[in-house]
Amino acid sequence: MPEVINADGTIRQDNWVVVPRPEDGESLDIPTDRPALIPADLWLAGYEHFAGNERIGVWFDSHDEPEIIADKVNELPLIGVNFPRFVDGRGYSIARLLRERFGYRNELRAIGDVLLDQLQFMKRCGFDTYALRPDKDINHAATCLNFFSQGYQAATDTDLPLFRRRVG
Amino acid sequence: MYVYDEHDRQMAAERVAQFRDQTRRALAGELSEEEFLPLRLQNGLYVQRHAPMLRICVPYGMLGSGQLRRLARITRDYDKGYAHFTTRQNVQLNWPALEDVPDILADLAEVEMHANQTSGNCIRNTTTDQFSGVQADEITDPRPYCEIIRQWSTFHPEFAFLPRKFKVAVNASEKTDRAAIRIHDIGLQIVRNDAGELGFRVHVGGGLGRTPMVGPVIREFLPELDLLTYLEAVLRVYNRYGRRDNKFKARIKILVKALTPEGFAEKVEAEWAHIKDSPTRLTPEAIERMKGFFTEPPYEALDNATDLLARQRFENRGFDQWLSHNVDVHKKPGYAIVTLTLKKTGTPPGDVTDQQLEQIADLADEYSFGEVRVTHHQNVVLADVRQDRLLELWQAITPMGFGTANLNTLTDIICCPGGDYCALANAKSIPVAEAIQRRFDDLDYLYDLGNIDLNISGCMNACGHHHVGNIGVLGVDKKGEEFYQVSLGGSSHHDADIGKILGPSFAREDMPEVIAKIIDVYVDHRTEEEEFLDTYRRLGIKPFKERVYA
Secondary structure (H helix, E strand, O other): OOEEEEOOOOEEEOOOEEOOOOOOOOOOOOOOOOOEEEEHHHHHHOHHHHOOOOOEEEEEOOOOOHHHHOOOHHHOOEEEEEEOOOOOOHHHHHHHHHHHHOOOOOEEEEEEOOOHHHHHHHHHOOOOEEOOOOOOOHHHHHHHHOOOOOOOOOEOOEOOOHHHHHOO | OOOOOHHHHHHHHHHHHHHHHHHHHHHOOOOOHHHHHHHHHOOOEEEOOOOEEEEEEOHHHEEEHHHHHHHHHHHHHHOOOEEEEOOOOOEEEOOOOHHHHHHHHHHHHHOOOEOOOOOOOOEOOOEEOOOOOOOOOEOOOOHHHHHHHHHHHOOOOOOOOOOOOEOEEEEOEOOOOOOOHHHOOEEEEEEEOOOOOEEEEEEEOOEOOOOOEOOOEEEEEEEHHHHHHHHHHHHHHHHHHOOOOOHHHOOHHHHHHHHOHHHHHHHHHHHHHHHOOOOOOOOHHHHHHHHOOOOOOOOOOOOOOHHHHHHHHHHOHHHHHHHHHHEEEOOOOOEEEEEEOOOOOOOOOOEEEHHHHHHHHHHHHHHOOOEEEEOOOOOEEEEEEEHHHHHHHHHHHOOOOOOOOOOOOOOOOEEOOHHHOOOOOOOOOHHHHHHHHHHOOOHHHHHHHOOOOEEEEOOOOOOOOHHHOOEEEEEEEEOOEEEEEEEEOOEOOOOOEOOEEOOOOEEHHHHHHHHHHHHHHHHHHOOOOOOHHHHHHHHOOHHHHHHHOO
């Protein structure tokens, strides 16, 4: 079973699978034996069918707009945000919108080209699990999640930017 | 000057430890070159023609004498005893070894310096007017806001992987713009509204490079407390919608153009409406606290030394010239702003040796409360010099090579490192600058020509700001040979404009003559009160074209 990293750096087994967007003319291939993340717009299109299913979550690609499910986020047990390439930083904004604007409270997972040196940024933007690219050393994740003991800004992880902490 | 507290020190130390770990993994092959690239860039490290190049941040151009001495030591310990002041108020080393960089960063951190975000697709060093805090006509000192922006942008978790680099500049003077805010991704002009409240006029989408643009105004008045939330809204819109499919169309200016400035502004306002009252909103206390770091040095109560200076000028023509060109009016009676020019003919513009760095540090301690400012014209400013010590200072700096009295003249050239150092360059730029400086070596003639910005870039990336030079020179590659394209009419000041290309490019050896012909047209046609740019704007490009290609 694949492993995912938790925000505290611990590792856990996890069997959620990411279902890719089907080609034109093909239908969504949802496994029956494992919980699955499906493209968010397809979940919305089949909302009557999928709603309330604890074994179905959604994923966003980096160019997708999380606004489409703004009022439904907490109906989902798990949301994935894909980083097609680690240098594509749109996923950080998507994560903050899901958490801070739409109030998403369940698990938010970074998927795709997820490397070690971006983990702490992801954590600060509200991701709480990370599907590290398999060739990377998962045992180094705890270090990389905690390079910094604090940040200058407010983000999903804190409402107190340093300038507010300094003046009390 | 800003002073680190325990929070800043801790994060600086953690940053060094992080980069040490990343460098170790890169050298061990655990990080591919592609994966290491943005990490090293965001620590200032490029891989260049001869060796890595390390760009060290000088936040909004401020340096203390202790920092200058540390830089000197670093250039000796890890490099060849040279440093280069850049066109964005930073400092570059040209020959450090990759494995030494974590140690260099640790040495820098000890004196509250760093190389964070001096490269890469992230928010870069915020720049401002080198005369901040000492000029009479500024609305307020912009440096506290620059430092607030520096802290907000440092390791910002959402904006570390933008479509492209992102540069912010702040200007506070009503009459001048030495920070070139209209050619920045975000240009902030400090203003007061009709009610007398402080705020910013926000320009977004200026820039040079392949598609030079003057940044349009997207908000006429942004209250000061809203600074960071609004920046966050602009950056979020850019991060989400800026193009990522083509590196040459990825700057925010392309997005602003595609959406139109009005359309872009609407998107920003809509985003901002959600976050304007978030915890990122500044507090009056936070601004006051920051202002406390940029207070006046202990000036003495002096009168202007008008008679003394008049006598000294009369007795010494060289001093007279220097005073006219390299010394500016200070807000305090009895003080003056001195620019040390790093434009001596035969030395690449902006280059200094380790020894010169130490000399500048000594000068700062002796004459200017231990601080200097780096300018985007690649010079260094002593901002607080007593007028009655100007002659003594001039005598001290002349043998050091800082006294060339050519500030703002044709030979005060902005020039990128070019093909001699930079891997991106199409052509060399330093020899062109030198040849032009040699051709125009008569100071009286230069003074007669007045203020002319001559800017040279070795490639389209425009580090030498050629588009906004009154005369711009761009190195181009034609089938493996270096040629130079000339443009006229650019400006980086309040009347910012992008220069027009004169015509087909020239061989390097022809460049001094081409510049001379352009200058001749100006001299033939100018009226008494006109500067070069005025004459150009009145005549248009045609007479210049006719003379140069005759």
